[in-house]
Amino acid sequence: MAEAAMGEPAVRLCVVVPCYNEEEVLPETARRLAAKLSSLVERGAIAPSSRVLFVNDGSRDATWALIKELHADPARLGVEGDAPWFEGISFAHNEGHQNALFAGLMRALDEGFDCAISLDADLQDDIDAMDEMLEKHRAGTEIVYGVRSSRGTDTAFKRGTAEAFYGFMRWLGVELVSDSADYRLMGRRALAALSGYREVNLFLRGIVPALGFTTDKVYYVRGERFAGESKYPLKKMASFALDGITSFSVKPIRWVTLLGGLSIIVALAMFAYTLVSLALGHVVEGWSSLMVSIWLVGGLIMVSLGIVGEYVGKIYLETKARPRYIVAEATDGVAHDGELRA
Ligand code: UDP
Ligand code: MG
Secondary structure: OHHHHHOOOOEOEEEEEEEOOOOOOHHHHHHHHHHHHHHHHHOOOEOOOOEEEEEEOOOOOOHHHHHHHHHHOHHHHOOOOOOOOEEEEEEOOOOOHHHHHHHHHHHHHHOOOOEEEEOOOOOOOOOOHHHHHHHHHHOOOOEEEEEEEEOOOOOHHHHHHHHHHHHHHHHOOOOOOOOEEEEEEEEHHHHHHHOOOOOOOOOHHHHHHHOOOOEEEEEEEOOOOOOOOOOOOHHHHHHHHHHHHHHHOOHHHHHHHHHHHHHHHHHHHHHHHHHHHHHOOOOOOOHHHHHHHHHHHHHHHHHHHHHHHHHHHHHHHHHHOOOOOOEEEEOOOOOOOOOOOO
8 A cells, every 4th residue: 555655664563472372273363463464564564574473471282382383384384475474482481461461572672673563362352453553653653552342252240340440440540541451552662661660560551551652542343262261260360450459559558547547536436425325324235336346347457457468468579579581482592591671
């Protein structure tokens, strides 16, 4: 189309795909990505040196073997064309989706790509939305979010909990882009800004909007997972949500203080009531009220301690400043052993 005629050199794109036990979908994802990149190159929307970077997040299945195969001999897995699209790095351990994403994005930055698009491996994110993301980036937008125009394929439970979570975060004052997951384009400047975030508990959906820069949205319909099952069971989802809250807001700690203040007021009121009753000659019968208040206050104290503890735990993890991930192997053969970005 017209893009190539504008005279500007086409951007070098790096598509970052975190993969955890994705052997069932990976070949299909690769085939579709290869077709997409070829057509984008043909139209001059991206440079031929664009790449797909798979980040193997310590998978226990054949995911890494497949990635190496895609790098060495993509035709064997049915990928058409002979452009060498695929690169991969492999973690020594499962470090979680956010760390895998971060590692891929930082590598894209280090290797001089102009922009990166992060994408789930399971084909739930519509690959065709990349065209519009790139157009917007070309027009000068630094960060382009993929936003789901419908969540029809998610279960009612997932939709409900997601809505509650986004609402709660907004109420805490954290800026999140509703209905966007981790499908987004980031330009070099945004990636460079992101590299300055040193927290161990990464919550990219909160960090990226906080970077600033010009942003835009591209709407797409989120499909079903192509194959395999979700790698986000309820427990992981809950801890991800908790991470989001505690990484971005200390308001819950303030509520603890508030709660303490409230119970002191209640206690004072009860004390006053007792004094008045005594003065009037009544004896206050106390068993049930005592039990209720002891348990209530006990519960409040424990919940409060728990909330504070959550933050203390976080401080503990952050102060250790351990590497977020260790790259054990990479398709480009460069020794990245022990690579870390702390
Ligand atoms: N993923 C990962 N590490 C993990 C869990 C998930 O790299 O520990 C990847 C996974 O392979 C997929 C993406 O993160 O590419 C999103 O995971 P999934 O599709 O299972 O999440 P859902 O769509 O169910 O929320
Ligand atoms: Mg998915």
